[in-house]
Amino acid sequence: MFEKEGTAVKLPDTLLKFIEEWKDKPGNLIMILHQIQEEYGYIPREVAIELSRLIDTPLAKIYGVVTFYHFFKQKKPGKYMISVCMGTACYLKGGEDIILEFERLLGLPVNGITEDGLFSLQAVRCIGCCGLAPVITVNKEVFGKLTKDMLPGIIAKFKGN
Numbered sequence: 001m002f003e004k005e006g007t008a009v010k011l012p013d014t015l016l017k018f019i020e021e022w023k024d025k026p027g028n029l030i031m032i033l034h035q036i037q038e039e040y041g042y043i044p045r046e047v048a049i050e051l052s053r054l055i056d057t058p059l060a061k062i063y064g065v066v067t068f069y070h071f072f073k074q075k076k077p078g079k080y081m082i083s084v085c086m087g088t089a090c091y092l093k094g095g096e097d098i099i100l101e102f103e104r105l106l107g108l109p110v111n112g113i114t115e116d117g118l119f120s121l122q123a124v125r126c127i128g129c130c131g132l133a134p135v136i137t138v139n140k141e142v143f144g145k146l147t148k149d150m151l152p153g154i155i156a157k158f159k160g161n
C-alpha cells in the first residue's frame with residue numbers, strides 16, 4: 001500500500017488504491033488520469049506531482065499525456081458544467097444557437113468559466129438523448145427540447161442553488 005503521510009497532497013484512499021492497482025499495467029497513465037479527473041473534475045497540478053512520485057514517472061511525461069488528449073482538463077471547472085450537445089440531431093435542431101446564446105448570457109466563450117466559478121460551458125458529442133434534441137446537461141441533469149428563451153431560467157435555477 002502507498003504511504004499517504006508526509007506527501008504534499010493527500011489523495012483519497014480509493015484513488016490511491018486505484019493507482020496502486022494500475023501502477024504496473026500497460027496504459028496505466030491514461031486510466032489513472034481518467035480516475036483523477038473523475039475525482040476532481042480536472043487534473044490538479046499538485047495531484048499530477050504526487051502521481052509522478054507514486055508511479056515513478058517524470059512529470060513532463062504526465063503532462064505530455066494530459067495536453068495531448070483534449071479530454072483532460074487542467075483548470076478547475078465551474079461548479080455547474082453546462083454541456084451543449086453538438087451531435088448531428090442536436091446540431092440540426094439548433095444546438096449551435098443554444099451554445100451561442102449561453103455564450104451571450106454567461107459572457108464567456110466555449111470552454112470558459114464564469115468569474116464567480118459557478119458555470120463552465122462546453123460542447124460535447126451526442127449524449128444519447130437525440131429524441132429530445134436539442135439537449136444540454138448541467139452536471140448530470142438533462143434538459144431537452146430546448147429553445148433559447150428557456151436558457152435564462154435554467155441559469156437562474158442553478159444560480160439560486
Ligand code: FES
Nearest residue numbers: 085087090126129
Ligand atoms: S445528437 Fe444530441 S443527444 Fe444525440
